[in-house]
Amino acid sequence: MSNIYDVVIIGAGPAGLAAGIYAARAKLSTLILEKDSPGGQIVITEEVANYPGSVENATGPSLVARMLEQCREFGAEQKKEAVISVDFSGKLKKITSSAATYEAKAVIVAAGAIPRKICCPGENDLVGKGVSYCATCDADFFTDLEVFCIGGGDTALEEALYLSKFARKVSIVHRRNEFRAAKSIVDKVLKNPKISIIYDSVVEELKGDGILESLSLRNVKTNELTEYKAAECDGTFGCFVFIGSLPHSELFKDSLKLSDDGYICTDEDMKTNIPGVFAAGDIRVKSLRQVVTAAADGAIAAVQADKYIETAFN
Amino acid sequence: MIVLDKDNFETEVLKADGLVLVDYWSESCVPCKALLPDIEEMAKTYKGKIKFCKLDVTTARRLAISQKVLGLPTITLYKSGEKLSELSKDDASKDSIHNMIKSALG
Ligand SMILES: Cc1cc2nc3c(=O)[nH]c(=O)nc-3n(C[C@H](O)[C@H](O)[C@H](O)COP(=O)(O)OP(=O)(O)OC[C@H]3O[C@@H](n4cnc5c(N)ncnc54)[C@H](O)[C@@H]3O)c2cc1C
Numbered sequence: 001m002s003n004i005y006d007v008v009i010i011g012a013g014p015a016g017l018a019a020g021i022y023a024a025r026a027k028l029s030t031l032i033l034e035k036d037s038p039g040g041q042i043v044i045t046e047e048v049a050n051y052p053g054s055v056e057n058a059t060g061p062s063l064v065a066r067m068l069e070q071c072r073e074f075g076a077e078q079k080k081e082a083v084i085s086v087d088f089s090g091k092l093k094k095i096t097s098s099a100a101t102y103e104a105k106a107v108i109v110a111a112g113a114i115p116r117k118i119c120c121p122g123e124n125d126l127v128g129k130g131v132s133y134c135a136t137c138d139a140d141f142f143t144d145l146e147v148f149c150i151g152g153g154d155t156a157l158e159e160a161l162y163l164s165k166f167a168r169k170v171s172i173v174h175r176r177n178e179f180r181a182a183k184s185i186v187d188k189v190l191k192n193p194k195i196s197i198i199y200d201s202v203v204e205e206l207k208g209d210g211i212l213e214s215l216s217l218r219n220v221k222t223n224e225l226t227e228y229k230a231a232e233c234d235g236t237f238g239c240f241v242f243i244g245s246l247p248h249s250e251l252f253k254d255s256l257k258l259s260d261d262g263y264i265c266t267d268e269d270m271k272t273n274i275p276g277v278f279a280a281g282d283i284r285v286k287s288l289r290q291v292v293t294a295a296a297d298g299a300i301a302a303v304q305a306d307k308y309i310e311t312a313f314n
Numbered sequence: 315m316i317v318l319d320k321d322n323f324e325t326e327v328l329k330a331d332g333l334v335l336v337d338y339w340s341e342s343c344v345p346c347k348a349l350l351p352d353i354e355e356m357a358k359t360y361k362g363k364i365k366f367c368k369l370d371v372t373t374a375r376r377l378a379i380s381q382k383v384l385g386l387p388t389i390t391l392y393k394s395g396e397k398l399s400e401l402s403k404d405d406a407s408k409d410s411i412h413n414m415i416k417s418a419l420g
Contacts, residue, residue, distance in 0.1 A: 128385030136343065140372050141371065141385070
């Protein structure tokens, strides 16, 4: 089979899937490459209450399953392959995956983001040993135990509410003294008897012999250090981290224009600095990183890719 | 694959001779479910060399914690009941699990 497509989409999160739906509906031959299971970051969250129309069965996985089905129905091809390099220098763009090299008239980069780490001593050694970035994966381990939830944004607070269904006690560690999250979520958190909040604090160190046993917090105003140790009877506790994300843009740093913090720069039509290469979703510079904006980006990118192909190749 | 639980873990894993691979997973862990088909395929590839097992941690939370497993997915290789090597979270990819197995088989 030919390895030339009209559009190759890198990443099958909400942005990539929306782009796939629009591109395939426009009768462009479309290939979506995804290194893991489709769905992106949203598959690890229990409730997606703010995506328009996601009312019934509004879990991340069910939302993604519906997007996937829609994408397949319109005929976008999907492969489970990781993109390992790209060459955007020619008129036909080359995308090399772990399995093959593909050529495309247009490329939509929708590789998303990964959770930002605290970057403190002990963190890396204790991932999967008490330190987690995925509440739906790991909350159950902490049934009737204590957990710390690091971060003060919408995601941290939503996940703290989810964790409170399992844990005996949830302590939110927030580096400021007030929340910027949506007021309705903050209210729910403040009313939850299991949740307490530690303001003005950041995690300084995580310790444990094989499993997480101690966490040190530093008060950013007084510089005072406080160490929390696991209760004797528990032996451990959880530390869930939701402090934002980092763009998956390593692969593109030599070809595309990135912001100082590594996000891809685009105009409002999702065009990057290279004609025929578009970026959509969490990977690009924008003010709101959510499913609804990722999907919108994907749609715009696909429509623009269609227009570009029409002018550049006909 | 052998389905483990609280009652058979000791005999199937800790008291077993040779190499045993345990896939710690749960129903709500989407990355675990994405990985499972790969593990099932490996179970066929390495049949007779390694015993492949899976443990749904929601049925055996304490047991998993006693094995110092507190995050999913975790893939652990045991040799004669002792932990030999382990891959967790993002490190637990198909390729790295193959490599872990290959180096254990020597
Ligand atoms: C815990 C949590 C809770 C959240 N809750 C909400 C919520 O309630 N509501 C909401 O609107 N938003 C929520 N978000 C944010 C939302 O998940 C993101 O904004 C959205 O997923 C972004 O979509 P995306 O398609 O741009 O990127 P992603 O979802 O990050 O998807 C990118 C995909 O690209 C793949 N990829 C990356 N590199 C490669 C490569 N080299 N080759 C192949 N594939 C690659 C990745 O594996 C991934 O599947 C939450 C995020 C988190 C982490």
